[in-house]
Amino acid sequence: MSEAKKAVVLLSGGLDSATILASAVAQGFHCYCLSFDYGQRHDTELKFARNLARELGAKEHRIAKIDLTVFGGSALTDHNLEVPDFAEHGDIPITYVPARNTIFLSFALAWAEVLGALDVFIGVNAVDYSGYPDCRPEFVSAFSVMANLATRRGVEGEALSIHAPLMHLKKDEIIKKGLALGIDYSRTVSCYQLNDEGAACGRCDSCGLRREGFVAAGIPDPTRYQLSNP
């Protein structure tokens, strides 16, 4: 790429989004990272996101404050619901936040339009999150079609691309990809119920997937857990 292009990167502070940020930076994009303060159970992950943006070479990082607790309906935003322990399942889990990726991508689209960016990166993954409707390739394709009809640039004929480079990777493949890009995964958090110090519960779905990923990759797991031996 001779001239640097701008990209909006959705950054949660987790393993997946850190990997897409490192990947987009390595591809030469000038990365504008977007995180959300959306009433999640802890805001520790936003501190991790801020640090990751700086350490991985983002041009800018913004946090949009949006209220998803107004509707409830998910264990991640409704504090009366319990986050379940890790288990294999094919159904849609209670940690699914209704329309969350649609909302996140809509904000990314807005910022992309203001920035003049034609590329948006999102770390969704259909392998680990088969139970989340908005983590599937057909969702990302349909969002992309809609996005190009929704915006000024789309109307003027400049196509916006939604990149989901982790879509078909297993967690160990994502970890290996990230390590090759130089990511220190101890600087990322995945847990649905982090404590204030950023230590993971070791029991929720997200912790389970992450831990299995390091095992499968044959890499020591650098995650700080709340329990001595989860």
Place this chain on the structure above:
Amino acid sequence: MSEAKKAVVLLSGGLDSATILASAVAQGFHCYCLSFDYGQRHDTELKFARNLARELGAKEHRIAKIDLTVFGGSALTDHNLEVPDFAEHGDIPITYVPARNTIFLSFALAWAEVLGALDVFIGVNAVDYSGYPDCRPEFVSAFSVMANLATRRGVEGEALSIHAPLMHLKKDEIIKKGLALGIDYSRTVSCYQLNDEGAACGRCDSCGLRREGFVAAGIPDPTRYQLSNP
């Protein structure tokens, strides 16, 4: 309709959204109205929205607080930009808020999923707002396709419908439709720069379209203007 169905209705407090709410109620829907506190120049319209929801028979009204000022880029959210006077134009105006309808519909989608609603109403209109990419029928169709891939119900085979019943109506036709439904349009606001008492500027695009609509409909304009004779 034998059993009342739930619908999410996007309600701004303006003429168009009041009309779709009255129309959805008349069709027998139980209406759950959603408004946004999004850093607009005035929050007077939220008071009008609250009153309209009550007066027109909504089951519930919620206001989601979201930060669109984080990106800027529109005269409606960037307080450093001036709202221009009413003028005929084919270009995309500065009052266009990037991806606003995409964001609003995404929130409606989230609430619909939590409520178990399969119908969402939005008052977009392609006649008056031809310059806004996200007010066109092809945008609404594409959003609908995406929405059905994004959500639990869509995946389970229950199709969600996005209704945009004003899409092809001229302002005077909307006004006549609303009057037939019993709407008191003095209880609605359209102005981009209302004052604190809810009086309209009489000069912005939105005021211009509204005023012309009443003239074309041959109906006295009940709007309260800041100027004695705009």
